[in-house]
Amino acid sequence: MLTAMSRPIPRRFLFGTLAAAPLAGSQFTRAAEQYVHARKVLLWESTRREFREALESGALKALIVPVGSTEQHNEHLAMIHDTASVTLVAQQAALSLYPQAMVATPVSVGISPHWMDRKGTLSLRRETFLAVVFDICESLTTHGVKNILVLNGHGGNARPLAEAMPDFRQKLGINVRFNSYWDAYTPEIIKKHMETNKAPAHAAEFETSFAMAAFPERIHWEGVDYAQAKPRLNIKDPGSARDDELFHREAKLAATWKGEAMIKIAVEWVAVRLRQMIAES
Numbered sequence: 001m002l003t004a005m006s007r008p009i010p011r012r013f014l015f016g017t018l019a020a021a022p023l024a025g026s027q028f029t030r031a032a033e034q035y036v037h038a039r040k041v042l043l044w045e046s047t048r049r050e051f052r053e054a055l056e057s058g059a060l061k062a063l064i065v066p067v068g069s070t071e072q073h074n075e076h077l078a079m080i081h082d083t084a085s086v087t088l089v090a091q092q093a094a095l096s097l098y099p100q101a102m103v104a105t106p107v108s109v110g111i112s113p114h115w116m117d118r119k120g121t122l123s124l125r126r127e128t129f130l131a132v133v134f135d136i137c138e139s140l141t142t143h144g145v146k147n148i149l150v151l152n153g154h155g156g157n158a159r160p161l162a163e164a165m166p167d168f169r170q171k172l173g174i175n176v177r178f179n180s181y182w183d184a185y186t187p188e189i190i191k192k193h194m195e196t197n198k199a200p201a202h203a204a205e206f207e208t209s210f211a212m213a214a215f216p217e218r219i220h221w222e223g224v225d226y227a228q229a230k231p232r233l234n235i236k237d238p239g240s241a242r243d244d245e246l247f248h249r250e251a252k253l254a255a256t257w258k259g260e261a262m263i264k265i266a267v268e269w270v271a272v273r274l275r276q277m278i279a280e281s
């Protein structure tokens with residue numbers, strides 16, 4: 001046993017499938033050729049050495065800053081949905097570009113004053129939220145990042161961020177862009193996959209399908225009785241109360257295949273967007 005272990009290990013066992021892959025000049029094509037642990041594209045799971053070396057080698061070219069929310073998602077879906085969904089899209093897109101892109105720590109509370117009459121919602125003021133996103137972008141800029149895609153997963157954040165981008169670009173002096181991940185969805189794509197012809201909507205067919213495909217453990221239909229809960233919801237605006245009930249019904253149309261298809265489309269779209277940004281810089 002000891003003798004066997006002290007023998008030099010043949011190179012092919014040390015490198016596994018890598019041995020068959022071209023090694024010279026391969027750092028930009030490795031993602032297609034080998035397994036990459038999902039951790040490797042997450043800034044907050046990396047060490048300072050890993051991040052520094054990725055930047056200094058020139059391999060890492062862009063960061064995604066996911067922004068979401070912690071807010072009510074009707075009776076059945078976890079409040080972290082928007083943050084979890086956008087982070088998943090960001091991570092998958094970054095993996096497809098590995099090692100050119102990484103994902104910064106998500107901003108997990110957004111601008112949600114319109115849901116404050118539903119218990120559990122957390123909301124930041126517009127200026128607080130924009131200041132947090134800006135400070136994260138500024139931190140990355142300080143470290144030498146030249147391309148940042150602020151990627152959004154919550155409707156209430158979209159307009160303030162779009163309006164703030166020229167100011168961000170001017171102050172940071174780098175290529176910083178903004179998109180919501182559902183910018184990937186054309187009317188044709190939505191029509192093809194959503195029976196309600198709606199995406200993103202709120203905690204309805206689309207978001208519930210996304211969760212079924214990506215993290216079914218965040219869906220909790222057990223114990224849900226909308227009719228019984230309705231009188232206790234105290235939703236002030238009658239239109240909003242009608243939508244709430246409608247979204248609850250529409251969520252029942254969710255299906256795993258719909259979520260899988262829509263996630264794939266979003267991931268590919270974000271990857272293309274990042275490639276464009278890298279090419280621009």
Ligand SMILES: [Zn+2]
Pocket residue numbers: 073081082153154202203207
């Ligand atoms: Zn949502």
